[in-house]
Amino acid sequence: MIEFKNVEKxxxxxxxxxxxxxxxxxxxxFVAVIGLSGAGKSTLIRCINRMHDITSGQLMVDNVDVTGLKGKQIRNFxxxxxxxxxxxxxxxxxTVIKNVLVSFVPDLPFWRKVTGIFTKEHKLKALEALDKVGILDKAFVRVDQLSGGQQQRVALARTLAQNPDIILADEPIASLDPVTSKQVMDDFKKINKDMNISVIMNIHHVEVALEYADRIIGIRKGEVVFDxxxxxxxxxxxNDIYGGQVEELKSSMEEKSAHV
Structure with missing residues (x-):
């Protein structure tokens, strides 16, 4: 579905x-992209949806060269x-539900965008998405009253509402404690398996990546050194991916977990 061919950025x-x-x-x-900060992990996943343009090579999604898309074609993609x-x-x-409804705005007629009036169908889809990530009961609660983990689930529900084929996740659990991180990762895994949605995740937590992802892509200095x-x-x-810094990395992660 996604193919990088001699891609450089x-x-x-x-x-x-x-x-x-x-x-x-x-x-x-379910793919986890791992490597040191600055290795190119975020750039890799952001090239897939054209948040970053590649300098050379080809990036194909369903046999479409995404580098050639322009204007409305990019928005539709x-x-x-x-x-x-x-x-x-x-x-x-x-509220939570209003944040999820935002996913429908690009497809609304102008008058609905201006008035903020959504259809019953849109509202039902938003509620279904919230139910899939286990926070349906928070639909009419203000987002600033939620925990960090619940807010990440709202973001995930908003993405599900648009019915994607692919979910790109850029450090989705970096600011969450270990217990909440597990809940959010369980959501990603369930969505991946139950809905057959491709998940490509840039993640610093090596142990979490190995536990949840089916496949690991290791990046060092912009190059894929393991797949x-x-x-x-x-x-x-x-050690090859992290340039011999695995023990230091594990120690710093353990220390962070101990202080949560």
Whole structure:
């Protein structure tokens, strides 16, 4: 479904964010992208929905070269791809259901966009999405009254409401405690399995990546240095991905968990 062919991404200052990336990701896969900060993980997933443009190579989604899409074509293409951010990107001073209904705005006629009036069908779809992530009872609660984990679930429900084929998640549990992180990751896994939605996740938590993802892509200095099944990942492979910093990484993660 998604194919990177000799993809490179260079920033205007000459920094090579991605180099010679060749990957194929099939429909329904759960993929975790791991590596040090600055390795190119976020850039990789943000190229898929054209948040970043590649410098050379080809990026195909369902045999369509996404680099050639323009204007309305890009907007229509992005409707198929949900994006989950670490910062949630919610309007906190309004209700949960209104945040989910935002996913329908691009398809509304002008008068509905102006008045903010949604159809009964839209409201039912929003409630169904909230039910899928276990927070239907919070539908009419203001977002700023929710915990961080609940807010991330609202963001996930908003994405589900648009009925995507692919969900891209950029550090979705980075600001959450271990217990809440598990709940959110359970949601991602359930959605992946029950709805056959591809999940491609950039994540710092190595243990979590290995537990939940079917496939691991390891990035170092913009290059893919490992691509394989989660249960094939060894300490040697992790040291290769993280440049020998695995023990330091584990210690810092354990210390962070101890203070939560």
């Amino acid at each position: 260079k920033y205007p200052n000459g920094t090579a964010a991605l180099q010679n990336v060749n990957l194929k990701i099939g429909q329904g896969e 992005r409707r198929r791809i949900g994006m989950i951010f670490q910062s949630f990107n919610l309007v906190t001073r309004t 394989g099944e989660s249960d094939k990942v060894t300490k040697h492979i992790l």
